[in-house]
Every structure is written in C-alpha cells, then in structure tokens.
Amino acid sequence: MRRLLLGSIAPVLFLGVWEMASRTGLLTLESLSRPSDIFIAWYHALLDGSLLIATYQTFEAALLGLAFAAVIGILCGTVLGLLPLVERITGPTIEALRPIPAIAFMPLALMMFGFGVTLEASIVAYACVWPILIVTVAAVRAIEPRLLDVADVLEMPFWKQMWTIILPAAFARINVGLRVAAAISLVVAVTVEIVLNPRGLGYRLTLASQELKIGLMYAQLVWLCVVGYLLNAVLRNVGTGSITLWGSAR
Amino acid sequence: MKQFALARLAPLAFALTLIGLWQLLADLNLISPIFFPSPARAFAVLEYRLADGSLWGSLAGTSLRMVFGWLLASIAGVILGAAIGSSRLTRDLLDPTLEFIRPLPASAVIPVAILFLGLSNAMSLTVIAFGAIWPVLLASVHGFSTVQHELSDVSNVLGFGRRQFLQKIALPSALPDIIAGLRVSLAIALILTVVTEMQSSLPGLGWDIFFAQRSYRSADLYAGLILLAALGFTANHLILLLERRALRWRTLRT
Amino acid sequence: MQAIRKQGVAAQPDASGVPALSIRDLSVSFGAPSAGGLTVLDHINIDVRDGEFLCIVGSSGSGKTTLLRVLAGLFRPTQGEVLFNGQPIAGPSRDRAIIFQDYSKALLPWRTVRGNVALSLEARGIPAGQQDAVIDELLAKMGLRAAKDKFPGQLSGGMQQRVQIARCLAQEPKILLMDEPFGALDAMTRQALQDEILQLAAEKQTTVVFITHDLEEAIYLGDRVAVIGGAPARIVEMIDVDLPRPRNQLTTRENSHFLAHRHRLFELLTRHQSAQHGGIGIASRNGGNG
Numbered sequence: 185m186r187r188l189l190l191g192s193i194a195p196v197l198f199l200g201v202w203e204m205a206s207r208t209g210l211l212t213l214e215s216l217s218r219p220s221d222i223f224i225a226w227y228h229a230l231l232d233g234s235l236l237i238a239t240y241q242t243f244e245a246a247l248l249g250l251a252f253a254a255v256i257g258i259l260c261g262t263v264l265g266l267l268p269l270v271e272r273i274t275g276p277t278i279e280a281l282r283p284i285p286a287i288a289f290m291p292l293a294l295m296m297f298g299f300g301v302t303l304e305a306s307i308v309a310y311a312c313v314w315p316i317l318i319v320t321v322a323a324v325r326a327i328e329p330r331l332l333d334v335a336d337v338l339e340m341p342f343w344k345q346m347w348t349i350i351l352p353a354a355f356a357r358i359n360v361g362l363r364v365a366a367a368i369s370l371v372v373a374v375t376v377e378i379v380l381n382p383r384g385l386g387y388r389l390t391l392a393s394q395e396l397k398i399g400l401m402y403a404q405l406v407w408l409c410v411v412g413y414l415l416n417a418v419l420r421n422v423g424t425g426s427i428t429l430w431g432s433a434r
Numbered sequence: 435m436k437q438f439a440l441a442r443l444a445p446l447a448f449a450l451t452l453i454g455l456w457q458l459l460a461d462l463n464l465i466s467p468i469f470f471p472s473p474a475r476a477f478a479v480l481e482y483r484l485a486d487g488s489l490w491g492s493l494a495g496t497s498l499r500m501v502f503g504w505l506l507a508s509i510a511g512v513i514l515g516a517a518i519g520s521s522r523l524t525r526d527l528l529d530p531t532l533e534f535i536r537p538l539p540a541s542a543v544i545p546v547a548i549l550f551l552g553l554s555n556a557m558s559l560t561v562i563a564f565g566a567i568w569p570v571l572l573a574s575v576h577g578f579s580t581v582q583h584e585l586s587d588v589s590n591v592l593g594f595g596r597r598q599f600l601q602k603i604a605l606p607s608a609l610p611d612i613i614a615g616l617r618v619s620l621a622i623a624l625i626l627t628v629v630t631e632m633q634s635s636l637p638g639l640g641w642d643i644f645f646a647q648r649s650y651r652s653a654d655l656y657a658g659l660i661l662l663a664a665l666g667f668t669a670n671h672l673i674l675l676l677e678r679r680a681l682r683w684r685t686l687r688t
Numbered sequence: 689m690q691a692i693r694k695q696g697v698a699a700q701p702d703a704s705g706v707p708a709l710s711i712r713d714l715s716v717s718f719g720a721p722s723a724g725g726l727t728v729l730d731h732i733n734i735d736v737r738d739g740e741f742l743c744i745v746g747s748s749g750s751g752k753t754t755l756l757r758v759l760a761g762l763f764r765p766t767q768g769e770v771l772f773n774g775q776p777i778a779g780p781s782r783d784r785a786i787i788f789q790d791y792s793k794a795l796l797p798w799r800t801v802r803g804n805v806a807l808s809l810e811a812r813g814i815p816a817g818q819q820d821a822v823i824d825e826l827l828a829k830m831g832l833r834a835a836k837d838k839f840p841g842q843l844s845g846g847m848q849q850r851v852q853i854a855r856c857l858a859q860e861p862k863i864l865l866m867d868e869p870f871g872a873l874d875a876m877t878r879q880a881l882q883d884e885i886l887q888l889a890a891e892k893q894t895t896v897v898f899i900t901h902d903l904e905e906a907i908y909l910g911d912r913v914a915v916i917g918g919a920p921a922r923i924v925e926m927i928d929v930d931l932p933r934p935r936n937q938l939t940t941r942e943n944s945h946f947l948a949h950r951h952r953l954f955e956l957l958t959r960h961q962s963a964q965h966g967g968i969g970i971a972s973r974n975g976g977n978g
Contacts, residue, residue: 190523191530276445277452283666285625288640288659290632291647296469367537375541379632386542393545401549405542412537584794587762590780592811592859602807606798683798683839 217398226403234388235407242377242384245301246369249308253365257313258358261320262350266332271321278317286311286372290379301383304376311372312365319361323354363419370415374408385411468652476656483657493661495638496627499555500669503562504623508616511567515574515612520581520604532571540565540622541629553634562626566619573615577608610681617673624666639665706774708863708895709736709759714768716754717920728754730920731768736863739893741886743910745900747957751921752899756867759897760786773862782811785856789868791848795840801827801851802836808858822858830854830884846877850884857888863895871900879937882909886935903953907946908935915953917960925956 199219206218229235264271286307297303331353335345351358377386385408392401453473460472483489517524518532543564544557551557581604589599631640639658646654678685714732719725728751736742746752757763759770761780770777772784788794795804802823809819827833830850840848849869856864866885870878886909889896900906906913907929915925931945940946 187526187530190526191528194527194531195534273444273448277449280449280663280667283621283624283670284659284663285628285666287625287629287632288643288662291643291655292469292652292659295647295650295652370537371539371541374539375629378541378544379629386539389542390545393549398549401545405538405546408542409534409538412539413534416537582793584788584790585796587757587760587780587786587788588794588807590762591760591782591784591786592808593780593782594811598811602810603796606796609798681798683841686839686842 217402221399222402222406225397225399226407229400229403229407235404238383238385238388238404239407239411241301242370242373242386245304245376245384246308246373248301249305249373250312250362250366250369252305252309253312253316253369254362256309257316257361257365258320258351261317261358262324262346262354264317265321265324265354266350268325282314287375287379290376294380299381299383304373304381304384307376308369308372312369315364315368316358316361319364320354320358323357323361324350326357327353366419367412367416370412468650471653471656473656475653476660479653480657480660483654489642489657489661492637492639492642492658493665495636496624496631496640496662497665499558499562499631499636499638500620500623500627500665503559503627504566504616504620506559506563507566507619507623508570510563511570511615511619512574512612514567515571516578516600516604516608518571519575519578519608520600525575525579536568540626544630544633548634553636555636557634558627558630558636561630562623565626566623569618569622570612570615573611573618574608577611578604580611581607610684613673613677613680617670617677620669620673621666624662624669628662706738707735707771708738708740708773709734709897710771710774711735711759712769712771714755714758714765714770715920716751716758716763717766727920729758729765730918730922732916732921732923734914734923734926736895736897739895741889741896741898741909741911743898743900743906743913744916745903745906745913745953745957746916746921747960748901750916750919752901752916753867755916756786756865756897756899759863760784760865762786782808782859783862784865785859785861785863786865787849787852787856787867787869789871791845791852791869791872792840794852795848795855797840800837800839801832801843801854804840804851805854805858808855811859826854826858829857829888844877845873846881849873849881853885853888861894863897864889866896866898868900869898870905871902878905883935883937885909886933890933903950903957904941907931907949907953908937908940913949913953915956915960917957924960925953927953 203219226235264274289310290303290307293303293306297306327350331349332345335349340348373384374386374389377384378390381387385404389401389404389408392398392404456470457473460467460470460475480489514528518528519525540561543561547557547560551560585603585607586599589603594602627638628640628643630636631638632644635641635644639662643655643658643662646652646658711732711734714729715727716729717725717727732755734742744752744755754763758765759777761777761784772781796807799807805823805826806819809822814822824833827836830853832847832850832854835843835847835851840851843851853869869885870881873881882905885896885898888894898906898909910929913927913929914923915927916922917924927949929945929949931940931943
C-alpha cells in the first residue's frame with residue numbers, strides 16, 4: 185500500500201505538471217503534446233484497430249524468431265553440452281560471432297529476404313539464439329551423469345534420450361534462458377521495425393513521428409511500455425512454476 | 435604438448451575450415467555473390483579500406499559513441515542505483531515508474547529523441563544511455579541493497595557519514611555486481627550505437643553497413659561486420675580484464 | 689599459555705566510582721505489545737566497572753546479541769537507558785568497539801589486512817603518512833605481520849578474527865564489546881585467542897564486555913559472569929570469579945573454584961533453558977544470534 189502510494193507520486197506529479205504546463209501555455213514545444221491528447225490518440229488508435237494489428241504483427245515476428253532460436257539453441261546447446269570437446273573447438277568461433285549486434289545483420293537479411301515478417305524473425309532469431317544456447321550448454325552439463333548412463337544402458341536412441349531425460353532434467357534452467365530470450369525478442373522486433381521494416385508497432389511509431397502526429401507517437405510509446413511490462417509479468421509468472429510440461433520445473 | 439596443440443589449434447582449425455568452406459562455396463558459385471561474397475573479397479575490402487583510412491574514421495566514430503553513451507549510462511546508473519539501493523524511500527518513490535519504463539525497447543525512444551535533438555550525436559548518445567542504463571542500474575541497486583549489515587554497523591561505530599559510507603563501504607561492496615552490469619551495458623551500447631547510426635546516418639560502422647547494402651556492395655558489408663565483431667569482442671575483453679584487476683581479492687585464495 | 693592481567697584477584701571497584709557502563713532498567717521488545725510484540729530483554733540492570741572483564745552467558749536466542757548492540761549504540765532500547773562514563777548513549781561511537789562473531793562478514797573483503805586496519809585510522813582522521821607506524825605495531829601485536837598484504841579471503845578463520853580485533857584496537861576504544869568472537873573457531877585457535885585477548889585487555893586496562901554461550905570460556909576470561917536466561921531474558925545471576933590472574937589454560941581450568949563455578953552455571957542455565965520456549969526466533973528477527 186505504501187509502495188503503491190509513494191510509487192504513484194512521481195508519475196502523477198510528472199503528468200500533472202506536464203498537462204498544466206502545456207495548458208497554461210508555459211510549455212509551447214510542439215514535440216511534447218500533452219497527456220490528455222495522448223490519451224485521446226491512444227483511444228482512437230485502439231478503436232480503429234490499427235494499434236492491435238500492429239501489436240499482432242510485432243508479436244508474430246518476435247514469436248516466430250523466438251521459436252526458431254529455441255529449436256536451434258536447445259539442439260545445438262545439447263550437443264555442445266554433451267560433447268565438451270566439440271564445445272572447446274567451436275567455442276572461440278561462437279565467442280567471435282556472439283558480440284556482433286544482431287541489428288548489424290539487418291542489411292544482409294534485407295538483401296536475402298526482402299521486407300516482411302521473415303526479415304524481422306531472422307534478426308530476432310539471431311539475437312535470441314545466444315542466451316538460449318549458452319544456458320542450454322550449462323544446463324545439460326549440470327545433468328547428473330548417472331542419468332545419462334542409465335539412458336546409455338537402456339540403449340535409447342538420441343531423440344528418445346533428448347525427450348525423456350535431457351530436456352526434462354535441464355528444462356528448469358533452459359527456461360531461464362528462454363525467458364531472457366523472450367524479452368529480447370520483443371526489443372529486437374521493435375528495433376527492426378523502427379530502422380527499416382514497414383510493419384508492426386515500431387514502424388507505426390516512426391510513421392507517427394514523421395507525420396508529426398505527436399500525440400499518437402507518445403500513445404504508441406506508452407503502449408509499448410504497457411505491452412513490454414505485461415510480457416515481463418507473464419514471463420515472470422511462467423518462470424515461477426506454472427510451466428510443468430515435464431513436471432520437473434523446479 | 436599434445437594437450438596444448440589440441441586446446442589451441444583445434445578451435446583455430448575449426449574457424450578456418452568454416453571460412454574455407456565459405457570460400458569454396460563462393461568459388462563454385464553455389465551461393466549468390468550478392469549475398470555472400472567470398473571471404474577473400476571481404477577481407478580484401480577490409481584491408482583496402484583500412485589501408486586507405488576510410489574505415490578507421492567509421493571505427494573511431496562507432497567506438498566513441500559506444501564508449502561515451504556507455505559512460506553516461508554507467509555514471510547515471512551507479513548514482514541512481516546507489517540512491518535506490520541504499521534508501522527505502524527512494525526505492526518506493528522510483529521503483530514502480532522505472533519498472534514500467536524498463537521493458538520499453540530503447541530503440542523506440544529514437545523517434546522521440548530525433549524530434550528533440552535531430553539527427554545528431556546528442557540524439558545517439560541519449561538513446562544509447564537510455565538503453566544501456568538498465569543492466570548497470572539493476573546491478574547497482576542489487577549491490578547497494580545487499581551490503582552486509584555488519585559492515586553498516588562497522589561504519590556507524592567508526593562514525594562514518596553517508597558520503598564516507600558510500601565511498602569506503604557500499605561502493606566497493608557493490609562493485610562486483612556493478613562490473614557485471616557494466617559488461618552487459620557495454621554490449622547494449624554497441625547495439626544501440628549501430629541502430630542510431632543506421633537511423634540517422636551518423637558516420638560509423640552501422641551506417642557503413644547500411645549504406646553498403648543500399649549500394650549492393652556486399653563485400654563492404656562484410657568488412658563492416660567483421661570490424662564490428664572485432665570491436666565487440668575487444669570491448670568485452672577489456673571489461674573482463676578490468677574485472678579481473680578490480681576484483682583480484684575474489685580470486686585469491688590460499 | 690600464560691596470560692598476564694591485573695595482578696590482583698578480581699577487579700576492584702573503580703576509585704572514582706563511576707561505572708564504565710551502567711545499564712539501567714533496560715527492556716527491548718519487537719513490535720507493539722498490543723499486536724503480540726515479543727519482549728526480548730526484560731529490566732536488565734548491570735554496572736560494568738572501569739577496566740573490568742565482564743562475561744555475559746546465555747543460551748542461544750536469549751537476546752545477548754541484542755543487548756550488545758544496545759551497548760554499542762546500534763540499537764535503541766524500548767525502555768531504560770545505558771550510561772557510558774555517566775553519559776547516556778545516544779548512538780554508536782568509536783569509544784565502544786564491537787567485534788562480531790562472523791568475521792567473514794565484518795571485514796572488508798576487498799581490502800588487504802593492512803587496509804582493513806587502516807579503515808579505523810581513516811575514521812579517526814589520521815593522515816595516510818602517519819598510518820603505517822600504527823598499523824605495523826598493531827599487526828605485530830596480533831601476529832599478523834606476515835599477512836599484511838593478504839586479503840581476508842586468503843586467511844584462516846582465526847587470522848581473520850585477529851584482523852577484526854586489530855581493526856577495533858586501531859580505533860582506540862575505551863570499551864571492547866565482543867559478540868561470541870571465538871564461537872566459530874576450532875578449539876586450539878580459540879584458546880590461543882582467549883589468552884591474547886586477556887593480555888591485550890590487561891595491557892591497556894580496557895573494559896571488556898564479552899558475550900558467549902560457552903560457560904567455561906566465560907569463567908576463564910571474566911572478572912564477573914552475568915547469566916541471562918528466560919523468555920524474556922533477565923539477569924538470573926551475577927557471579928564473581930575468584931580465580932587468580934594471570935590465568936592459565938591448564939591450571940585455571942583445573943582449579944576447584946573453576947569447577948565449582950562451572951557446576952553452578954551449568955545448573956542455572958539448564959534450569960532457565962527448559963523454562964524458555966521458542967526463544968530462538970527472536971534473535972533472528974534482529975539479524976543476529978546469541
């Protein structure tokens with residue numbers, strides 16, 4: 185309660201001063217709009233569906249890229265985790281590729297895929313694959329070796345081992361990497377849209393600013409905050425145990 | 435000796451094999467030279483443009499933007515983190531607002547920043563600082579709020595004031611967290627440097643890559659990518675080096 | 689093995705008559721009594737004489753640590769007051785050094801042994817140029833000369849506790865407040881440090897308030913032993929330890945008076961421990977133990 189009260193002081197004060205300043209003419213900067221106009225712009229964008237469509241487009245690309253990254257990351261991570269020698273050999277190459285900002289591949293991806301959801305998803309996938317890969321390697325390496333011995337004794341094929349032993353045993357940790365990647369996926373998707381891809385929330389934001397629809401621009405910015413906040417809240421709760429696909433998510 | 439050879443040479447051989455494979459595919463025309471110029475061409479362009487000096491300017495521009503934006507974020511992040519981490523009142527006042535803004539993709543601030551600051555370095559630095567502040571801020575809050583209470587007691591008994599407590603006890607105690615945050619922040623700073631350069635045609639590697647694509651000079655694009663990778667790799671390792679020096683006391687054990 | 693201390697038998701009452709510490713009617717409770725608050729210390733009265741070595745024993749959870757924190761000025765009592773040389777305690781002061789049981793948490797792990805001791809000198813405003821001589825002397829006295837440039841993490845528990853003691857001595861306190869300082873150490877190290885602390889206290893005639901749950905340690909070190917027990921904790925008994933000084937780990941512990949004290953304290957403590965229930969949770973609310 186105290187947190188709620190104290191916590192709302194800053195935003196309320198900020199918005200209040202902003203609104204008052206622009207109403208009394210103290211603040212005439214046209215790039216600032218005013219909170220009430222922003223709210224009205226948001227309301228209209230919500231009613232005509234453009235905001236929701238853009239949100240869908242952004243999430244579509246983010247999830248597609250994330251799913252791709254999860255498959256690649258978990259698969260490669262498992263192999264590298266099970267075979268330390270391979271990990272040692274490929275390690276430096278991975279370390280050299282990892283620090284390249286995913287965004288830097290945008291021009292390349294544009295040449296390959298043209299504008300659209302594939303371009304965006306490919307960049308998201310590149311950005312998301314690293315945290316998943318690294319966490320998976322660590323998670324697989326932490327699996328009790330006797331569990332894997334059991335699998336060998338039972339002469340399980342690799343796919344069966346993967347599904348019945350490796351993933352369940354490592355999932356709780358991999359889950360952490362997936363949550364980090366999910367947060368990254370939204371950020372990267374929006375960034376690609378802002379820089380070049382003409383779709384989704386990021387593009388709408390740029391468009392609004394270029395057309396000098398300042399109220400709409402801020403409305404979309406706040407909307408992004410809300411969406412991101414909700415995504416993080418969902419991810420936090422998913423992480424604390426509601427995913428029990430294998431009943432072993434500690 | 436055999437161990438050494440394996441540890442050192444095998445990874446190198448792997449990387450060279452990959453590059454060789456790429457070269458072979460390019461030579462056999464199995465992949466389009468428009469997307470995948472042969473590595474030989476990419477490195478030739480890299481060498482040529484480093485020799486004629488045109489890439490150095492871009493490298494310097496990107497490095498400086500990254501470092502200054504990161505420094506801004508670091509200083510603001512540590513100060514804000516200290517304020518939030520060491521006082522419950524500041525935390526209750528600011529935490530909800532910050533939690534709300536934090537998930538906002540930093541690149542989304544670019545349109546707003548452009549409105550206020552134009553296509554300038556100031557815009558770029560603002561965006562970089564905004565995006566790169568979060569890891570160091572969160573790490574600082576954690577570091578400052580988990581100072582051993584025995585150490586706070588020691589500080590009180592010795593009669594240290596708030597400034598001395600922060601300087602002699604809290605800051606060094608939070609330093610391992612802060613440095614870990616600084617490292618993540620630097621990676622984000624590089625990403626946002628590239629993004630803002632692309633977005634506002636500021637002279638740097640990000641813009642080089644963007645421009646190379648527009649003029650369909652893929653070898654230039656790869657030259658830029660290679661240099662970016664080198665920059666990110668070097669920056670990361672410099673921080674690791676700093677970490678090892680500053681936190682020497684953590685690794686020394688009898 | 690020999691520890692030199694005042695050559696008399698027990699500490700004589702101070703000539704000036706003003707106690708070093710005077711604990712008056714002190715009570716501590718957590719939370720409002722109406723809302724089911726817990727009373728930890730109940731009307732404690734003790735006068736600590738100047739130059740005295742007072743040990744306080746009690747079972748874990750009896751509020752010993754809370755009492756010591758009140759004496760240090762780190763914790764405000766709910767009721768009553770503590771006078772230090774006749775003046776009420778308003779807050780912590782360099783005159784009253786406190787030595788924590790958990791040395792690993794009380795030292796600055798990023799500073800060397802030298803740096804940890806220097807912290808107290810910095811607090812006293814001694815310029816950097818004049819610190820070395822003081823530090824070297826203290827480190828030599830505590831047997832830390834060879835460890836001067838090591839970090840706490842590189843030292844054994846006993847050595848780390850020596851560093852903490854050296855840092856406290858460097859603040860030139862009038863009183864040493866020690867909270868089960870040797871509780872986490874092995875028997876040999878513990879005995880060695882017991883003798884060292886006796887010697888240090890004797891040299892400077894420092895007043896010491898020493899908390900422990902170890903009866904034998906209390907009798908071996910103290911001029912008097914205060915037993916606290918019950919929930920909420922009260923002073924159950926105050927014993928004058930009539931053992932000759934310097935004390936000796938072998939002969940003192942075999943002395944018939946020592947054994948008689950031990951017998952009596954053991955009975956007192958067990959009786960009050962069985963009367964006390966659920967006391968352990970209290971200390972943890974205060975973040976300490978004892």
